[in-house]
Amino acid sequence: xxxxxxxxxxxxxxxxxxxxxxxxxxxxxxxxxxxxxxxxxxxxxxxxxxxxxxxxxxxxxxxxxxxxxxxxxxxxxxxxxxxxxxxxxxxxxxxxxxxxxxxxxxxxxxxxxxxxxxxxxxxxxxxxxxxxxx
Amino acid sequence: xxxxxxxxxxxxxxxxxxxxxxxxxxxxxxxxxxxxxxxxxxxxxxxxxxxxxxxxxxxxxxxxxxxxxxxxxxxxxxxxxxxxxxxxxxxxxxxxxxxxxxxxxxxxxxxxxxxxxxxxxxxxxxxxxxxxxxxxxxxxxxxxxxxxxxxxxxxxxxxxxxxxxxxxxxxxxxxxxxxxxxxxxxxxxxxxxxxxxxxxxxxxxxxxxxxxxxxxxxxxxxxxxxxxxxxxxxxxxxxxxxxxxxxxxxxxxxxxxxxxxxxxxxxxxxxxxxxxxxxxxxxxxxxxxxxxxxxxxxxxxxxxxxxxxxxxxxxxxxxxxxxxxxxxxxxxxxxxxxxxxxxxxxxxxxxxxxxxxxxxxxxxxxxxxxxxxxxxxxxxxxxxxxxxxxxxxxxxxxxxxxxxxxxxxxxxxxxxx
Numbered sequence: 044x045x046x047x048x049x050x051x052x053x054x055x056x057x058x059x060x061x062x063x064x065x066x067x068x069x070x071x072x073x074x075x076x077x078x079x080x081x082x083x084x085x086x087x088x089x090x091x092x093x094x095x096x097x098x099x100x101x102x103x104x105x106x107x108x109x110x111x112x113x114x115x116x117x118x119x120x121x122x123x124x125x126x127x128x129x130x131x132x133x134x135x136x137x138x139x140x141x142x143x144x145x146x147x148x149x150x151x152x153x154x155x156x157x158x159x160x161x162x163x164x165x166x167x168x169x170x171x172x173x174x175x176x177x
Numbered sequence: 178x179x180x181x182x183x184x185x186x187x188x189x190x191x192x193x194x195x196x197x198x199x200x201x202x203x204x205x206x207x208x209x210x211x212x213x214x215x216x217x218x219x220x221x222x223x224x225x226x227x228x229x230x231x232x233x234x235x236x237x238x239x240x241x242x243x244x245x246x247x248x249x250x251x252x253x254x255x256x257x258x259x260x261x262x263x264x265x266x267x268x269x270x271x272x273x274x275x276x277x278x279x280x281x282x283x284x285x286x287x288x289x290x291x292x293x294x295x296x297x298x299x300x301x302x303x304x305x306x307x308x309x310x311x312x313x314x315x316x317x318x319x320x321x322x323x324x325x326x327x328x329x330x331x332x333x334x335x336x337x338x339x340x341x342x343x344x345x346x347x348x349x350x351x352x353x354x355x356x357x358x359x360x361x362x363x364x365x366x367x368x369x370x371x372x373x374x375x376x377x378x379x380x381x382x383x384x385x386x387x388x389x390x391x392x393x394x395x396x397x398x399x400x401x402x403x404x405x406x407x408x409x410x411x412x413x414x415x416x417x418x419x420x421x422x423x424x425x426x427x428x429x430x431x432x433x434x435x436x437x438x439x440x441x442x443x444x445x446x447x448x449x450x451x452x453x454x455x456x457x458x459x460x461x462x463x464x465x466x467x468x469x470x471x472x473x474x475x476x477x478x479x480x481x482x483x484x485x486x487x488x489x490x491x492x493x494x495x496x497x498x499x500x501x502x503x504x505x506x507x508x509x510x511x512x513x514x515x516x517x518x519x520x521x522x523x524x525x526x527x528x529x530x531x532x533x534x535x536x537x538x539x540x541x542x543x544x545x546x547x548x549x550x551x552x553x554x555x556x557x558x559x560x561x562x563x564x565x566x567x568x569x570x571x572x573x574x575x576x577x578x579x580x581x582x583x584x585x586x587x588x589x590x591x592x593x594x
Contacts, residue, residue, distance in 0.1 A: 044323070074257070082220065083224055131315075131322040131323055132321075132322040132334070132336075132337040134216070137216065138217075141258075156323075
């Protein structure tokens with residue numbers, strides 16, 4: 044099963060660390076990620092630039108609108124995403140609870156099971172095929 | 178050592194995982210003293226085997242290889258953690274010392290004992306009963322969090338939290354990883370048997386839709402029962418195994434191809450599994466001979482009377498009532514009393530049965546138990562009191578969510594008209 048882990052971090056927390064503190068955290072996190080990767084648990088990962096670089100796209104008055112966002116005032120913000128391959132939810136929790144990012148209280152990590160939408164996609168494909176055959 | 182392709186190795190490891198991961202994990206938990214570390218190390222060892230065996234060949238005895246590899250992996254893990262957390266240092270030294278001690282020798286023999294220890298740890302009285310079931314199914318039977326949650330109709334995250342808390346409790350309160358002493362055994366064994374029976378019942382009272390998972394549960398319960406009977410052949414352990422086999426032998430006859438429930442009286446008895454039945458009866462005789470049997474053995478004896486009857490009419494209801502009388506004495510629960518009342522109705526007729534059912538219902542505990550109302554409705558139906566029968570069936574219908582049961586009750590109401 045795949046589990047998507049969303050890592051949240053308090054803005055400024057990282058920046059306010061001393062250089063040696065920051066290096067320790069980075070070294071530990073990267074070394075744990077290596078371990079996860081080596082054991083086939085880390086399928087994909089993507090760190091994110093700070094939330095103040097984000098834009099939000101939506102539909103307004105019949106056209107596309109783009110604003111800054113999301114809400115920069117929230118306490119914790121999405122800092123990165125990892126996709127884990129784990130046996131079950133408890134295995135994913137166990138892998139994440141060993142993560143130095145959690146242990147060193149850099150932030151919180153939300154675990155979401157990947158959704159299986161194969162059936163929905165197949166149905167949609169059948170609908171679309173029907174449309175074109177008409 | 179033999180040469181095999183990666184694909185063959187993968188298949189071999191898959192089957193090793195299915196058959197042996199429970200035993201390997203149990204041993205690792207004993208050696209490492211930590212559930213999570215053991216599980217992680219076991220997965221690493223399987224991963225290592227997949228990458229090494231295609232080149233190095235399959236070791237002659239894969240199980241000890243996996244155990245010792247997992248052990249080294251765990252020590253590596255702890256060493257890595259020790260770089261950041263000094264408290265792990267001591268643990269590493271302890272594990273290394275233990276590894277070098279004489280303990281290495283009789284590893285293979287202790288595997289089964291380790292599973293038994295693990296069952297007792299999972300069913301430790303300091304944990305809540307829900308935690309017993311969840312831990313046993315996940316750690317001993319190897320079911321996933323999602324599978325267990327589905328079978329018990331709860332969300333995976335509720336179950337995951339339950340498991341995390343239960344494991345934390347094992348760590349924090351240092352629940353010993355051992356088979357209880359003979360003095361503690363009766364009570365501790367009771368908790369284990371209860372878990373096995375709960376798992377079985379959950380699988381047996383099959384709700385439509387999740388049928389596959391449910392069938393797995395009865396299978397797991399019987400497997401646990403066999404394991405326990407082999408390792409701890411107490412009369413009640415044998416009695417429980419007998420009870421489960423006798424119930425399971427009627428499995429195919431219990432539901433129609435379209436998933437409707439078929440009552441005992443309408444079952445095609447040629448569909449009963451004779452092999453399971455014979456094994457159940459043989460075990461029952463063994464348990465009865467001990468003269469130290471209890472409620473599981475008595476329930477098995479009741480099931481055996483049903484199993485041996487050619488039809489409902491030919492059933493020895495006098496004997497069934499007599500067995501219920503004994504059962505009520507050691508387990509005076511309202512559900513047992515209700516079953517006894519139904520047996521009395523079969524022996525003495527619906528009028529007498531109704532008096533007994535009403536007496537049970539008067540106590541109040543079963544007011545929301547659908548089977549009590551459906552049994553009552555049945556008495557009215559047999560007495561030709563249609564209006565009262567309908568109202569009782571409707572009450573029962575309102576109290577159950579299980580689809581096969583609902584269909585059955587609705588059919589009964591239709592037939593009344």
